[in-house]
Amino acid sequence: MNLLTVENLSKSFGELTLFSEISFGINKGQKIAFIAKNGSGKTSILNIIAGRDSSDTGQVNIRKGIRISFLEQEPSLDPDLTIEETIFASDNEVLRVIQNYEHALADPEDADAYQKAFEAMERYDAWDFETQYKQILSKLKLDDLSVKVNLLSGGQKKRIALANALINRPDLLILDEPTNHLDLEMIEWLEQYFAKESLTLFMVTHDRYFLERVCNEIIELDNGQLYNYKGNYSYYLEKKEARIEQEAVEQHKSKLLYKKELDWMRKQPKARTTKSKSRIDDFQDIKERANKRRNEHEIQLEINMERMGSKVVELKKISKSYPGKPILDKFEYNFIKGERIGIIGKNGTGKSTFLNILTGRDTPDSGKVIIGETIKFGYYTQGGINIKEGQKVIEVIREFGDYIPLLKGRQISAQQLLERFLFDRKKQYDFVEKLSGGERKRLYLCTVLIQNPNFLILDEPTNDLDIVTLNVLESFLLDFPGCLLVVSHDRYFMDKIVDHLFVFKGNAEVEDFPGNYSDYRTYEDSIEQDIRAAKQKESVVKNSKPIRTEPDKEKKLSFLEQKEFKQLEKDIKKLEEKKVEIQHKFTDTTLSGDKITELSIQLGEIENDIEKKSERWFELSM
Incomplete structure (x- = not known):
């Protein structure tokens, strides 16, 4: 109906x-x-x-x-x-x-x-x-x-x-x-x-x-x-891809036909017959089809971020609470280069407060946030961008920079960056108040990235963005070499880009889970199944006769331990590579005494981290 x-x-x-x-x-x-x-x-x-x-x-x-x-x-x-x-x-x-x-x-x-x-x-x-x-x-x-x-x-x-x-x-x-x-x-x-x-x-x-x-x-x-x-x-994805491929085939055919008809037209035929006149009229349609272009712009975010030192961000015994609402209780964590962490939790559990403490917009009740000297935050907040009355799109981006460095020594102007974010030259000179909600979010993302951060923090970045932009943003984030910290309710987005999660459970409880969102849901479901199985076991009649069983077989790792085991392997590999990199630096005969001391301290820290993670790896592998 x-x-x-x-x-x-x-x-x-x-x-x-x-x-x-x-x-x-x-x-x-x-x-x-x-x-x-x-x-x-x-x-x-x-x-x-x-x-x-x-x-x-x-x-x-x-x-x-x-x-x-x-x-x-x-x-x-x-x-x-x-x-x-x-x-x-x-x-x-x-x-x-x-x-x-x-x-x-x-x-x-x-x-x-x-x-x-x-x-x-x-x-x-x-x-x-x-x-x-x-x-x-x-x-x-x-x-x-x-x-x-x-x-x-x-x-x-x-x-x-x-x-x-x-x-x-x-x-x-x-x-x-x-x-x-x-x-x-x-x-x-x-x-x-x-x-x-x-x-x-x-x-x-x-x-x-x-x-x-x-x-x-x-x-x-x-x-x-x-x-x-x-x-x-x-x-939809499957059929759209097939449609675009078919359109490409049809466009190729149209180009071949256009070339053939163009050669014929150059001979300046006289439209003396109905057939030749019809062919001349059809030529314009053929020309339009042959020159048709799909109005799509792929964002190419090959940003060359600033160098990141060995010390990133250290959180030491961070506590924060509001009247009757604890957020963090002696929370500790050391970020390392290349980490990709997602933050999930119910509304009101303190996710945004945590980001504000990390970036210095809020202060903890106790504890320290130690930020490395080379760290440059890029913070995309839920509040969005502040627009001045009568401001144009290009003027907004130029407040943050005129160009952005790319890989291989290249650079891109503010105008070119906007074009990559689907703002054509005409739209760049539109007033910002004319933009849709999603376009403003896209512009805001531009202003964050043009500052060339090496620690990117995104608080609900997917709200109001279209699917095309989301796919492009995900591709960029997968290649982003710095640290990434994301708060998002978009499960597809989180599954694609993060390695592990901070799960804010409320009442100052924060769980560090080694996996993405779907992994976490699988883990939670397995816990619920275990609880149900335990309850069923308790309901078994106590006076039933004991049954002789085989000796316990080798204990298998839980789902959470399996994820931790895999993550440890990745971490140890990264640390070993960093160790070799620092060791090679000692071969430089021009190093000053202070630099040698600094490298020695870094090497010692890395070797300690390798030792701790290796011990845990052996525990899980036994």
Whole structure:
């Protein structure tokens, strides 16, 4: 059953055309993801479908009587209402029945009101609905319903809006980046909820695991054309690659035909016959196809970072707490060159506070942060970039530098760097306030990288970035030779780029896990299975006869120990290479006494690290 049809929609802002004459339909039961580059008008399309904006041409035909809910990126809520009042302010009739019932419970002396409310609950079958909506509120950590909206963070407001959208059980649910501001536990719950519920979804999201596990169709807007893929994200990637290869073949054929027709045209044929006149007319179409170029720009981030010394960053017994909320308790860690650490944990466990302490934006209650002399931080924060009124894109980047050094002694100008980040020369002279949210994030990332850091810290870098930019950013980060520290709720992103995790569990507990996010989830699942098995074992009858067993076989390593064992092998190899490198430096006869002393200290530290890690390696290998 068709719920909604989009016919020939077009939208422009001045000279900028976002999209032109696009058409598609949404049928009941479809779970559609809409994919396009930042600045292509994804949010505009959602706003037009939801009735929040109008198109220049075309129309949206909605089936009569259906209910549509729209989750915006930045929800607009009444600041004077409480969470509970916000939820009950919707036009959902069942919610009003539940609200009346709860009011009747609060006044037990009014028996008639209670009876009417009870009968209404029965009539609307509201009991299951009440259970479900309370479960949704619980999963989204909206426990204190008496808090006013004006006291909430942006993430909490987004969760209220999401709860409202889910509770109303619409015929069509439109979602703009639904996983933004959700922690990993919430995202996985929402993923499971959408996968099992019979809902019709139309969404924009950059979360590729979410696309993979929830969506059954993907619509892509690419260079002004719409392409439909009847499958999930893996299917989309496969079919898109095949489409691009086919387009390349067709373009090659067009070029050959163009060359042939060009030779014929140069003979200046006279259009005396209908056949020759038609051939001349067709030549222009052939020429256009032959010269067509895909409007894609691959970011080439071959940045030559500044040299990193032997001492990176040392955290010594760091403690930090707020009233009633401990964040860190004597936390210690020594970063080494090339480490790639991901940070995960629920909202409010102190992830951003940790980054701020590391970079000196916040101070610990006790302990020391010792930063190596050669360390240059590049810190990409959630707050984004501060834009001055009337500032243009190129002016923003030039505040941080006019060029950036690349490998092999080359360099790239600020303009060229912006081009690599998909800002063409014309867009570079646009005012920043005209940029989309994702384009501003891309510009912000440019300002961080042009400073040429050797210790890169990214706090939720994937929010608002399109999938094309994410793939390019991941490719850069895989080649980045410095230290990398990332806070992200994007599981696909984390799996691809980090070696191990800091897991912030709350109450100042931080676990150092040797693996990526999927490894950690596998480990957590195995613990849950062990707990269940232990409980089943306890339930065995105590008086059962003992059974003679074979002597215990050689103990196998746990999942966590296997990951630690592999990580130790990598660490020891890196340290051995560093040891050889320093030993070679001693052959330099021009070394001063101070330099020899410095190298001797470095060599001693490395040899100590090798000894400690080797001892642990032998323990695990026995």
